[in-house]
Amino acid sequence: MKLELQDIRLTFSNSRKGDFHLLQGVNLAVSEGEITAIVGGNGTGKTTLFNIISGFITDYQGKVLIDGKDIRPLPTYKRAQAGIGRLFQGTQLMGNLTLMENMKMASVDTMGEHPISPFIAWKSIRTHEYQKEQRAIDIINKLFGSDSKYLSMLDQKASALSYGEQRLIGIARLLMGESKILLLDEPTSGVNPVYIKTIADIIRKLVEEQHMTVLLIEHNMNFVKSLATNCAYLDNGKIMQYGQTEQVLNDEGVKNSYLGV
Amino acid sequence: MNYFLHIIVLLNIYIILILGANMTVGMAGLLTLCQAAFYGIGAYIGTMLLMQFDLPFIVIALIVSVITGVFSLLISYASLKLKNDYFTLATLGFQMIIFTILYNWVDVTKGPYGISGIPAIKILGLWSLKGVVPYAIFTAVVMCAMVGIFVALKKSPYGRLLRAIRADETAVKALGRNTSAAKTRAFFLSAAFSGIAGLLYASYVRFIDPTSFTLNESLFIICALFIGGVGNAKGSIAGALFVVILPELLRFIGLPDAVAAPLREIIYGLALVVIMFVRPQGMLGEEMSK
Ligand SMILES: Nc1ncnc2c1ncn2[C@@H]1O[C@H](COP(=O)(O)OP(=O)(O)OP(=O)(O)O)[C@@H](O)[C@H]1O
Ligand SMILES: [Mg+2]
Numbered sequence: 001m002k003l004e005l006q007d008i009r010l011t012f013s014n015s016r017k018g019d020f021h022l023l024q025g026v027n028l029a030v031s032e033g034e035i036t037a038i039v040g041g042n043g044t045g046k047t048t049l050f051n052i053i054s055g056f057i058t059d060y061q062g063k064v065l066i067d068g069k070d071i072r073p074l075p076t077y078k079r080a081q082a083g084i085g086r087l088f089q090g091t092q093l094m095g096n097l098t099l100m101e102n103m104k105m106a107s108v109d110t111m112g113e114h115p116i117s118p119f120i121a122w123k124s125i126r127t128h129e130y131q132k133e134q135r136a137i138d139i140i141n142k143l144f145g146s147d148s149k150y151l152s153m154l155d156q157k158a159s160a161l162s163y164g165e166q167r168l169i170g171i172a173r174l175l176m177g178e179s180k181i182l183l184l185d186e187p188t189s190g191v192n193p194v195y196i197k198t199i200a201d202i203i204r205k206l207v208e209e210q211h212m213t214v215l216l217i218e219h220n221m222n223f224v225k226s227l228a229t230n231c232a233y234l235d236n237g238k239i240m241q242y243g244q245t246e247q248v249l250n251d252e253g254v255k256n257s258y259l260g261v
Numbered sequence: 262m263n264y265f266l267h268i269i270v271l272l273n274i275y276i277i278l279i280l281g282a283n284m285t286v287g288m289a290g291l292l293t294l295c296q297a298a299f300y301g302i303g304a305y306i307g308t309m310l311l312m313q314f315d316l317p318f319i320v321i322a323l324i325v326s327v328i329t330g331v332f333s334l335l336i337s338y339a340s341l342k343l344k345n346d347y348f349t350l351a352t353l354g355f356q357m358i359i360f361t362i363l364y365n366w367v368d369v370t371k372g373p374y375g376i377s378g379i380p381a382i383k384i385l386g387l388w389s390l391k392g393v394v395p396y397a398i399f400t401a402v403v404m405c406a407m408v409g410i411f412v413a414l415k416k417s418p419y420g421r422l423l424r425a426i427r428a429d430e431t432a433v434k435a436l437g438r439n440t441s442a443a444k445t446r447a448f449f450l451s452a453a454f455s456g457i458a459g460l461l462y463a464s465y466v467r468f469i470d471p472t473s474f475t476l477n478e479s480l481f482i483i484c485a486l487f488i489g490g491v492g493n494a495k496g497s498i499a500g501a502l503f504v505v506i507l508p509e510l511l512r513f514i515g516l517p518d519a520v521a522a523p524l525r526e527i528i529y530g531l532a533l534v535v536i537m538f539v540r541p542q543g544m545l546g547e548e549m550s551k
Contacts (some may be wrong), residue, residue, distance in 0.1 A: 113438070
């Protein structure tokens with residue numbers, strides 16, 4: 001699916017210092033099979049842009065289009081159902097759920113999640129649950145190997161995992177769904193170098209095999225260079241530079257104002 | 262013996278009431294202050310049905326739970342999209358409104374005079390429950406069914422969804438789940454449970470008036486829930502045991518009513534404070550970890 005942002009604007013009205021224009025006309029298009037990185041300084045509005053795309057912020061101006069259709073009327077959960085998957089900046093798994101339950105919550109299969117269903121369809125809940133379990137095990141096998149410790153920790157509370165481990169499972173969890181567009185907010189933060197490569201491989205594979213569309217926010221430039229085909233530099237509420245990753249990261253303006261080299 | 266069975270009936274009714282509160286507080290993670298209003302709606306609607314129609318219990322119970330549930334939707338639609346604190350405030354408002362209506366709409370509810378001569382429940386439309394023995398058995402059966410429903414829901418994927426929402430509602434939305442709908446359903450069930458408790462109470466006592474359905478009663482139910490423990494059926498049963506048995510114990514050791522009544526209140530209050538310090542999850546409840 002193709003994701004387009006057209007002239008996205010967002011203004012905070014503060015009584016103290018007047019209006020603050022965070023986003024002042026962001027235009028960006030990511031086509032199917034593309035990985036685009038958004039880079040830019042702290043507080044420039046990258047996460048905010050994701051919140052607009054996934055529907056947490058609704059008072060924006062401009063348009064968010066998926067395959068040419070404006071998704072403004074859709075609430076967050078419907079945008080997710082329409083295929084927008086999201087990895088949040090810095091958040092962890094749901095700590096009071098087990099690893100397996102965290103994986104299952106990411107499935108698009110909601111069989112049994114209505115209170116009436118245990119009483120009229122307990123048998124089919126069982127089969128659906130079993131299928132979700134198998135799928136989760138397959139994913140973990142594929143990503144971390146059949147000897148990974150996560151397989152033996154499936155019934156442990158997710159809060160038992162370290163921060164970085166939770167980030168990794170958070171990414172593995174994305175594969176349970178059927179998202180067509182992935183919004184990844186700093187996927188590598190807090191993850192050790194070995195796994196950064198794993199994450200890059202996962203994302204690359206998803207794009208090649210399932211033709212996903214990926215928009216990611218990163219401060220790790222090596223990761224961006226190794227993975228992103230395109231790069232957008234956000235500053236002063238606008239995309240100031242856009243193009244092939246190498247080109248954007250070598251731009252003098254970006255070097256001076258963001259990379260600090 | 263009859264006295265003992267009377268306590269059993271009350272216990273069963275309170276277990277259902279506290280389980281109902283637990284659906285909202287323990288499962289959906291929302292604090293409700295209007296369980297007594299649902300209890301009252303169930304009692305009054307149940308009374309009217311029992312007095313007007315000759316219907317078997319199961320039919321009346323279904324109608325009562327649906328109607329009470331529909332009342333809960335008023336609060337849900339008004340507040341669930343807002344933050345959880347607003348939900349609690351809305352339940353508080355609802356509790357006050359319902360009590361005022363029960364108290365003042367004399368034409369329908371007889372107001373403070375109450376309604377007496379409520380007919381007994383009929384099972385299968387033939388067998389009318391008479392006396393405390395059948396009520397003790399029957400309320401125990403209904404109570405067990407409610408415990409069964411609660412446990413089944415808790416273990417189901419629906420229970421998991423609610424737990425996930427308690428941990429991180431934002432993430433659950435981004436995973437494509439309609440979290441407001443999930444919470445609305447829990448609150449609906451919560452109201453329905455209380456409504457059924459009200460129906461049982463009205464037909465057992467055969468007299469109702471608004472003083473049984475006050476804000477105080479709502480607070481009492483919530484206290485019992487927190488003392489017993491939030492999040493599972495065990496805790497609700499423990500809470501009901503505590504609040505129903507304690508007054509009887511005080512009476513049993515021979516304290517005059519003038520002492521026993523305030524002492525009881527003090528013990529409930531102390532129990533709540535002590536529990537929050539020593540065992541925030543309640544006597545038998547589950548840790549409500551984030
Ligand atoms: N009500 C408000 N008034 C003014 N500014 C606001 C208001 N709410 C948020 N902001 C600003 O909007 C910006 C939002 O930043 P956002 O989280 O999108 O940054 P980011 O680009 O993701 O940064 P980082 O790289 O640090 O994650 C912040 O600078 C914040 O101060
Ligand atoms: Mg950010």
